[in-house]
Amino acid sequence: MRFLFKTDYDQDIRLFKHGGQVFWYGLLMALLLTAPFTVGEYVMSQLHFIFIYSIVGLGLMLLVGFTGQISLGHAAFLAVGAYTEALLQAKGVPVFISLPCAALFSAAAGLIVGLPALRLKGIYLAIATLAFNVIVEEVITRWEGLTGGNSGLHVKPVELFGVKLDGDAGFFYLCLGLTVLSILALMNLLRSPTGRAFVAIRDSEISASCMGVNLAKYKTLAFAISAALTGIGGALYAHKVSFISPEQFTLLQSIELITIVILGGVGFLHGAVLGAAFLIVLPQLISLAKDYLPANVGSSGLQAVVFGLVLIGFIIFEPLGLYGRWLKLRTWFELFPFYRKGMFRRQKSYMKSERLR
Amino acid sequence: MSFFRVENLGIHFGGVVAVDDVSFEVKRGEVYTIIGPNGAGKTTIFNLIGLLYPATAGRIFLEDKPLAGSVPHRVAQLGIARTFQNIELFEHATVLQNLLIGRHRHRAASLWQELLFTPAARRAELAAREAVEQVIDFLDLAKYRDSLVAGLPYGVRKVVELGRALATEPRLLLLDEPSSGLNPEETDDMAFWIEDIRRHLAVTVLMVEHDMNLVARVSDRVLALNLGMVIAEGTPAEVQAHPAVIEAYLGKAA
Amino acid sequence: MNQVLQLLLAGVAQGCVYALVALGFVLIYKATETVNFAQGDLMMLGGFFALTSSVILGWPYWATILFAVAAMAVVGMLIERLVLRPVLGQPAFTVVMITIGVGYVLRGAVTMMPGWGTDTYTLPTPFSEGVFKVGEVIFAVQQVAVICMTAALCALLYLFFRFSRLGVAMQATSQNQLAAAYVGIPVRRVNMMIWGLSAGVAAFAGILLAPMTFVHSNMGFIGLKAFPAAVVGGFGSVPGAIVGGLIIGVVEAFAGRYLPEGFKDVAAYVVVLVVLLLKPSGIFGETARKKV
Numbered sequence: 001m002r003f004l005f006k007t008d009y010d011q012d013i014r015l016f017k018h019g020g021q022v023f024w025y026g027l028l029m030a031l032l033l034t035a036p037f038t039v040g041e042y043v044m045s046q047l048h049f050i051f052i053y054s055i056v057g058l059g060l061m062l063l064v065g066f067t068g069q070i071s072l073g074h075a076a077f078l079a080v081g082a083y084t085e086a087l088l089q090a091k092g093v094p095v096f097i098s099l100p101c102a103a104l105f106s107a108a109a110g111l112i113v114g115l116p117a118l119r120l121k122g123i124y125l126a127i128a129t130l131a132f133n134v135i136v137e138e139v140i141t142r143w144e145g146l147t148g149g150n151s152g153l154h155v156k157p158v159e160l161f162g163v164k165l166d167g168d169a170g171f172f173y174l175c176l177g178l179t180v181l182s183i184l185a186l187m188n189l190l191r192s193p194t195g196r197a198f199v200a201i202r203d204s205e206i207s208a209s210c211m212g213v214n215l216a217k218y219k220t221l222a223f224a225i226s227a228a229l230t231g232i233g234g235a236l237y238a239h240k241v242s243f244i245s246p247e248q249f250t251l252l253q254s255i256e257l258i259t260i261v262i263l264g265g266v267g268f269l270h271g272a273v274l275g276a277a278f279l280i281v282l283p284q285l286i287s288l289a290k291d292y293l294p295a296n297v298g299s300s301g302l303q304a305v306v307f308g309l310v311l312i313g314f315i316i317f318e319p320l321g322l323y324g325r326w327l328k329l330r331t332w333f334e335l336f337p338f339y340r341k342g343m344f345r346r347q348k349s350y351m352k353s354e355r356l357r
Numbered sequence: 358m359s360f361f362r363v364e365n366l367g368i369h370f371g372g373v374v375a376v377d378d379v380s381f382e383v384k385r386g387e388v389y390t391i392i393g394p395n396g397a398g399k400t401t402i403f404n405l406i407g408l409l410y411p412a413t414a415g416r417i418f419l420e421d422k423p424l425a426g427s428v429p430h431r432v433a434q435l436g437i438a439r440t441f442q443n444i445e446l447f448e449h450a451t452v453l454q455n456l457l458i459g460r461h462r463h464r465a466a467s468l469w470q471e472l473l474f475t476p477a478a479r480r481a482e483l484a485a486r487e488a489v490e491q492v493i494d495f496l497d498l499a500k501y502r503d504s505l506v507a508g509l510p511y512g513v514r515k516v517v518e519l520g521r522a523l524a525t526e527p528r529l530l531l532l533d534e535p536s537s538g539l540n541p542e543e544t545d546d547m548a549f550w551i552e553d554i555r556r557h558l559a560v561t562v563l564m565v566e567h568d569m570n571l572v573a574r575v576s577d578r579v580l581a582l583n584l585g586m587v588i589a590e591g592t593p594a595e596v597q598a599h600p601a602v603i604e605a606y607l608g609k610a611a
Numbered sequence: 612m613n614q615v616l617q618l619l620l621a622g623v624a625q626g627c628v629y630a631l632v633a634l635g636f637v638l639i640y641k642a643t644e645t646v647n648f649a650q651g652d653l654m655m656l657g658g659f660f661a662l663t664s665s666v667i668l669g670w671p672y673w674a675t676i677l678f679a680v681a682a683m684a685v686v687g688m689l690i691e692r693l694v695l696r697p698v699l700g701q702p703a704f705t706v707v708m709i710t711i712g713v714g715y716v717l718r719g720a721v722t723m724m725p726g727w728g729t730d731t732y733t734l735p736t737p738f739s740e741g742v743f744k745v746g747e748v749i750f751a752v753q754q755v756a757v758i759c760m761t762a763a764l765c766a767l768l769y770l771f772f773r774f775s776r777l778g779v780a781m782q783a784t785s786q787n788q789l790a791a792a793y794v795g796i797p798v799r800r801v802n803m804m805i806w807g808l809s810a811g812v813a814a815f816a817g818i819l820l821a822p823m824t825f826v827h828s829n830m831g832f833i834g835l836k837a838f839p840a841a842v843v844g845g846f847g848s849v850p851g852a853i854v855g856g857l858i859i860g861v862v863e864a865f866a867g868r869y870l871p872e873g874f875k876d877v878a879a880y881v882v883v884l885v886v887l888l889l890k891p892s893g894i895f896g897e898t899a900r901k902k903v
Contacts, residue, residue: 009486012453013479070704116884119891121701123646127842130835131880143875185472192471193457193464195483197451200458203447210407210445211525212433213463221468251835255711262708267449300729301722301828308715316697316710331896339467 013191015184032176036169044168049280050273051175052236057260057272058182059229064258065267066190067222068202069117073129075259076113076136077106077227079249081234083140083147086155086244095158099235106231107224109136114223118216133254141246152245155238175236179273182229186269189225198222230257259307263314265321274322282310358421360385361529361560366405366415367585375401377585379415387531388555388562390572392596393582394605399565400442401585403531406563407439408432419529434462438527440465440518442534442565448507452517455506456492460485489524495558496520496550512543519550523558530554532564536571544571551575569597581605613747618864624754625823627761628861629879631816632837633844633852634768637810641785641847643843645695645706648811649714651834657719658826659724659815662732672737676816676818680811687810691803707792714831721828734821757819759806765853772849781805836863839883845896854894 004011004018013174016022036044056078063069088098116128140147147153158165158174165171189195197218200208209215238244256279264275286303293302318325332339362382367374371527374397383389391399404410406417408429417424419435438459466478484553493499496516501509506517515538522530536544548571552596554560555575567573572579572593579596581589583605589596596602632650647653661679664670670678690731694713695890722729738756772778778829783791784801792798817830824830840859846852859879867875874881886893 009483009490010479012486013482064704070707101430116887120887123640123707123846124842124887124893126646126707127838127883131839131884134835134880135884137876138873138877145470188472188478192466192482193461194468194471196454196458197461198459199454200447203449204445206409207441207445207447208408208458209429210433210439211458211521212430213458214428214430255833258708259711260725262705266705286612304368304715304719306719306724308712308717308719311712311715312694312709315701315705316694319698319701319705 004010015187015191021102029180036172036345041168044172046280046284048168048175048236048240050277051172051179052233052240053056053257053260053276053279054179054273055175055182055236056230056233056257056263057276058179058186058269059226059233060257060261061264061266061269062186062189062198062229062273063222063226064261065271066195067198067219068201069219069222070122070126071113071129071223071226072126072251072254072258073113073131073133073136074226074230075249075251075253076133077109077230078237078253078257079136079140079232079244079246080109080227081231082155082238082244082249083153083234084231085145085235085238086153089156090153095160099232102235103228103231106234107228110223110225110227113227114220117219117223130251130254133249133251137246137249137251140249148245152243152248155231155242155244157242158239171239177261178232178236182232183273194218194221259311262311263321265323268321270326271321271323272357274326278322282307293298359418360419360420361563363402364418366402366412366417367411368401368405368410375585376405379582379585379587381580381587381590383463383561384563384577386449386555387577388551388575390563390566390576390579390593391565391582392566392569392572392585392602394581395603396584397582398585399582400533401535402582403439403565404436406432406531431556433525434567436462436526436528437531437532438522438525440515440522440533440535442537443517444514446506446514446518449505451503451505452498452501452509452520453493453503455517455521456489456524457485458491459492459521460488462525463488477506478605488526492520495523495553511538512540515539515543515547516550519547523554523560527560530560530562532562532566534565534567536566536568539598544568547571548574569593573597614868616748618868619861620748620750620754620758621731622861623857624757624856624860625864626840627757628816628820628823628833628856629837629840629859630818630853630856631761631764631812631819632834633841633856634817634849635813635839636841637844637846637852638805638809638812640841641849642696642778642781642804644703645710646703646846648707648710648838649690649717649831650809650816651831651837652714653683653687653810653813653831654715654817654820654834655826655828655831656686656817657810658734658817658821658830659721659727659812661818661821662734663726665735666732667726676815679818684807684811685812687813688803690810691806695806696717696799696802701791718828727828731825734826736822738822751753751883753822760815760819763803764812768812768849777801777804815826830898836879839879842883842893843886845853845893848893848895851893851895 006012016025036046056074060074060229063071084102084105085098088101089095113129113132117125122127143149158171161323165174170349197208197213200213201215201218205215216317260275260279262275263278264271264273283303286306290302314321320327359382364380366379367377376559379402391402393399401410405412408424408427419437424432447458465481470478493502496515496519498520501513501517507516509517513534519535532551535547539547551562551564551577555562576593579593580587581596581599581602588601588605589599631656635653636648638649639645645820657679660682661675664678665672665675690713694709695706698709721727735857736753738752741752743752744750772782780791780796780801783794783796784798788798820830820833824833836859837856840855841852842855843851844855859882862882863875863878866878
């Protein structure tokens with residue numbers, strides 16, 4: 001167990017709290033930077049997806065985990081980002097302009113969704129975002145002149161300063177860089193007044209407004225930032241899969257995106273990345289397992305069943321998600337042999353109602 | 358010029374008149390207490406001042422500027438901070454983070470500066486930390502500094518909430534039943550702090566309180582309410598001896 | 612004019628199914644404050660149970676209904692006991708996610724069952740494809756039957772909630788769990804019963820829907836349209852669910868006829884957005900303010 005003796009306010013706000021963190025994150029970074037030379041094409045491709053979903057997960061984490069707003073419509077922001085990127089790129093706009101545009105357009109869509117969030121809470125907000133998702137999907141399907149409708153759009157690889165990033169390595173560094181930047185930006189935000197205002201809104205809206213937090217402004221801001229990150233993820237996604245069509249951005253996609261947050265651990269930035277990795281790796285494991293199962297069990301339904309069971313299992317047995325599990329493991333080792341059960345148990349709030357009576 | 362005044366304030370919920378034609382004035386630097394039996398409309402007055410409820414009648418002035426037509430967060434930004442009867446803290450954050458949210462109205466950096474954490478943002482953050490540490494010192498919260506609020510005992514949470522209100526550097530501090538749920542010792546501490554807040558921090562205090570010992574000890578003036586109406590105003594001793602007040606609490610003599 | 616009546620009838624018939632699924636949402640929400648995203652999938656499973664008893668076992672229609680409803684009631688209670696009870700008291704959003712997980716499992720499990728799989732089936736009903744005419748308006752027997760059966764079920768539920776001990780206990784539980792527990796109502800068991808009831812209603816909805824859309828593993832997605840219906844009515848209101856379902860059904864029917872293609876599919880969602888914009892807690896929902 002490590003004890004930190006604080007002698008300076010700066011110690012509370014620096015990103016790395018102690019040398020150990022610098023070392024481990026440094027090591028991880030070094031491994032990732034050399035990855036294109038050490039891992040195969042297949043793993044590389046999976047890493048692309050992990051980073052893309054990490055960026056989206058980070059956006060959702062800010063909204064769900066830190067601001068306490070529910071969104072069942074994030075696939076719509078993903079779509080806005082993907083289509084913006086695809087269309088601008090087709091017009092020959094360079095990526096360092098089109099990528100910010102994708103973020104900006106998504107953020108604008110986020111503002112639009114954020115507006116009802118000012119009046120709606122909980123389940124009503126969930127349905128509003130869900131409705132938004134369905135409507136965006138339908139608009140994309142019907143606006144054939146722009147989006148190609150159901151026949152979709154082809155997207156070319158990224159081109160940066162005349163260099164085509166179609167090789168695995170180039171695109172990998174782009175995704176990695178954007179993921180790291182997103183994490184840093186959110187960490188900065190969370191150690192500043194804005195991030196604290198988000199958390200305040202999550203824990204008690206009334207109290208937040210009595211402390212001078214403008215609920216309207218910060219809720220829409222949370223939606224906008226979350227959507228912007230999702231838009232960047234969408235743009236990268238478009239490049240990665242090189243073909244986009246409306247059925248990639250349905251409600252089911254939104255729900256899958258939300259599970260990143262739940263599986264990773266609500267309220268931890270690490271959780272977004274871990275959840276994304278898990279979401280990408282799980283289907284691979286399932287398809288591996290399929291070979292050993294009888295035919296009717298190994299059918300297309302297997303993935304849904306496993307996915308559902310994993311979700312249920314996590315919520316019942318590990319509500320803090322993968323990151324929570326890791327925290328517990330770490331504490332166990334640090335305190336060995338003094339760890340006791342229930343150190344992380346949260347107080348249950350029986351029927352803490354949203355309705356009033 | 359008056360520091361803070363309420364004129365003919367009133368609100369009704371459906372047919373129930375909760376607050377009716379209440380007027381009073383708080384002078385700069387005093388401790389002004391509102392007392393009254395349960396259901397007298399004390400907390401409702403706080404909610405009206407905080408603009409959490411829209412008043413159906415009357416006006417509220419801070420330094421002769423009307424608050425009406427504003428929104429709750431504007432009230433906080435004008436320098437009116439409050440605590441809550443049943444504690445409304447940010448449960449899943451540490452004590453330190455809770456107090457830092459109190460600094461919200463003093464934030465100096467823009468969103469972009471925060472995202473990039475520029476030197477300006479860092480300076481603003483350090484200043485906020487320094488101010489909060491002073492509050493932690495003042496209320497003796499150092500040992501709970503990094504604990505999650507959710508796990509703290511009730512008495513400590515009450516103090517944390519007071520600290521969060523103080524961290525806003527308020528001009529007017531509204532305390533909603535600061536002693537409710539506290540044991541006699543903690544109540545004594547609370548009285549001590551309220552006296553200190555007035556004396557050393559020069560903050561004006563408007564308080565709702567039941568504990569008459571506490572009221573008599575710290576208040577300069579007292580307003581007694583019953584059924585939403587003012588029944589007496591004066592020094593603690595005067596109000597305690599007022600026949601209408603005795604009647605409101607104990608009923609009419611047979 | 613006739614055409615309007617015609618559309619109205621079709622809309623109401625479709626709306627009845629939405630209403631029944633929405634009713635399932637509302638029953639569970641009122642009692643446990645859980646939004647059950649698996650409601651549509653429960654309906655789907657009910658459809659498959661009906662299919663089994665009617666096609667594979669060859670039972671008559673009324674026995675099929677009883678079998679499917681009873682089987683689903685058991686499934687509903689099992690889900691409550693095994694999945695929902697361990698997370699009692701956790702944040703609402705977490706519980707929503709767990710029902711989404713349940714939905715995934717049900718959808719996947721159905722495709723793995725021998726005899727069910729991923730195919731599409733028709734469920735035979737005694738209501739022929741016949742039509743009859745009143746004046747100029749053509750009534751499809753199928754639609755009239757759906758409307759009548761929904762009305763009958765609503766009446767039955769009304770009597771149950773109004774007069775039976777269990778029904779009153781359920782009402783009390785959904786009003787205030789703590790108070791209900793204090794007067795001696797076994798709240799957990801009542802919650803389980805409510806899940807059973809809700810799943811039974813879902814099975815009934817599945818049977819009514821089957822002739823219109825066929826039985827297949829993805830028919831549960833219609834729950835996503837019943838969800839707006841429940842919200843339009845105000846999530847905590849039983850009459851609201853019925854009204855909301857009918858509104859969505861009728862609007863959809865008219866949008867399909869008079870508006871360009873595509874509007875029919877989003878009509879439910881546009882309606883819900885408009886209602887939420889005007890009244891953030893639905894038509895019959897109560898607005899409440901947090902007390903400090």
